[in-house]
Each structure stands twice: as C-alpha cells, then as structure tokens.
Amino acid sequence: QQQHDICVVGAGLSGAVIAERYATQLNQKVLIVEKRGHIGGNCYDFLDPQANVRISKYGAHLFHTKHERVWEYVQQFSEWTPYEHKVIGLVNNTHVPIPVNIDTVNTLFGLQLTNSQQMDQWLAKEQVKYDHEPSNAEEVALSRVGPRLYDLIFKPYTKKQWDRDPKELGPEVTARIPVRNDFDGRYFSDPYQALPKRGYTAIFERMFHHPNIQVYTNVDYFDVRSQLDCGRTYYTGPIDTYFADLGWEKLQYRSLTFERQFYKNKDFFQPAFVVNHPYESADFTRIVEYKHLPDQPKSPHTVIFVERSSDVGEPYYPIPNQRNKDLFRKYQDMANKEPKVTFVGRLANYKYFNMDDAILNALELFDQDTQQQQKQRQEKA
C-alpha cells in the first residue's frame, strides 16, 4: 500500500483545484482517480476529427465570473480570449435576443420602446401580481414577465427542459432566467467573461503537470478504495453513490443528449453559437455550433449539436423539489460525519455550480481544511 497525503476522486474542476493547491502550496503528494477515460470532468473539450472544430463533450461551457479571486486564479493556467456570450431564440419564426430585453419585446409585440423606464412600465403592466411570494416556477415567471412572454418562451422551454409543468417546479428554476430592461444582449452580466485560448482540457493538463500529482483515468474510486491509504480524501462524485451501502433512495437528475450533425463544406449552419428553440413543436431545446467561438482552427466544414433534455444519462441538473432537498439533507448529515473525507463539487453538493462557483468552493474548502489542520498541529505542539 502506497501512502498518499491527499486522494482526490474525480479529475473535474473541483478535484483539479484541490490537487493543484495541495501540490503547489503545501508540497503534498496527490493521487487523483477518475472513472472516465479523460480528465476535465464536464468541462472536457477536444477537436472533432472530421470537422476540425473544438467541441465540448458535455455541452457548451462559457466562463464568466464576478469573483476577482477566481479570475486571478485561472490566469495561471491559460491565456483567455474575452468573449461575451449571446443567445438567440427562434420565437414566432423570428430570431430574438435571449434573455428577453427591449429588442426582444419590440420585435415580438411590434412595440417601439426606447429606454428602461418604458420597458419597466411595459413589464409592470404584463406582470401578474400575487398576494404571496411566488411559490413555483410558473408563478415566478408570470410575476416577472407576464402571460404573453411566459406562453411564448418560458413555458414551452421549461416544459421541454424539465419534462414537467412549471407549476410542479421550484421557484428557483425560473428565477435564474434574467429579464433585462435595456438593450443588453449578453447572456451573462458578470464583469469577467472569456474563453481559454486552447480550450478547457489544456487547462487541466497544465494543472496536473506537477511532480506531486499523479492522475489515473479509467479508475472508479469504489473499485480501488480498499487498497488506498490516504491522509485525506476529497470526493467530487455523487453523494448518493458514496453512501450507496445505506440502500437509500437516489437523488434525481436531469440530463441532456447531444445529436451530432456534420456538414461538409458548409461555412455556418446558424447565425450564432447557441440558438434556442423554445416553441413546442420542436422536440429539442437548442442547437449549438462551436465553430462560432474564437480561437477555432480553420475549417471548411461545420458540426452542430442538437440538444434534448432527458431523464437518463449523465447527471447534469439536480431536480429541485422537496423530495430531493430532504433526501440530500439526509446524505449531507452522513457526509458531515465521515472522517477524513471532504465532499466537494457539484455532485457531492447536489447543486448546479457554474465553473467559477466550483473553483471558489474548492479554493475556500482548501483554505478551511488547511487552516484547521494547522490549528490542530499548533495545539499538539
């Protein structure tokens, strides 16, 4: 049995930050096991060999953050090209900006609004007023955009995305969708928005390129756990899998499928990187064309991915309902009692994390754990 200061389960962003910090800041020996055949977790990207376009295996990934600390941290591992993500929606056969802004409603309803005050007034007339806090996704959407935009965009899209009526979904589902009272066509409003010049996978290669870090792919932690001797373990997999022996129910996730379509000798398929198709008659939610992104190699071809929401597949989006919240809390109680293991990342926290959330969470856990360890050493001395 080889002794490892630190074992990390999962070579995604959360595991990578933990490994990098322990290796470079504390000179600790880190072992990473990753059950997939590649590093990078859901950020993994690679060159599509036929199209010669860099694509993301698990869906489009746009980096955006308001956290100085995270922005500074990621500079070490890549050059970044500023990129402000814009999404177009096909609504009533017309391309309009998503999230909804002044241009969106002017186009859809033949208005001529010119400023925020007019947009606020228009929205106020549309909005449904409740005498209670909106308690589900439908009420939140209606209270924010009113019935017309709700029926055109939010309702059919949310239904396809979750395969559930918005009434049955928690208020946080539509709370995430911003509505703009100006002409801002950006999808995110964070001050830092950029893409890594050579892609995300290159960042992970850089982070793991350290004599203190050993990475093993195609290794499931639960197959090797009994042979490992770890000072401390950082677990970034699903929390319910860790406690599978308890025989409890599983946490539910929503997944996605990506249907690849290759177009030989075609410059572009669609006018933007991401086009949403909210209307009910499309059985897909959106189409992603990576060729629109900066720093792509030259190619005469293009490739698109038609996205559909699904109940089976990789665990992507936690399904926010009371059952899952209560069940997660039970798992979390167990996690808190687990000695020498820290649960980190989106799967262990059963929470949708953006990349910057994942990085910040891992950096803060590293600080917390190492400060605590230092305190314990001082007390002993």
Ligand code: FAD
């Ligand atoms: P993961 O990336 O899931 O990594 C966990 C790793 O642990 C996986 O590689 C898994 O295989 C491994 N693992 C699990 N169990 C075991 C085991 N038993 N043994 C060994 N290994 C194991 N964020 C943004 O900021 N912008 C975006 O545009 C964006 N788009 C997204 C689109 C989609 C479709 C999805 C799903 C996510 C998106 N995200 C985006 C979020 C981003 O992917 C996450 O923030 C990030 O991947 C979290 O990293 P993680 O390490 O916590 O989890």
Ligand code: NA
């Ligand atoms: Na995304």
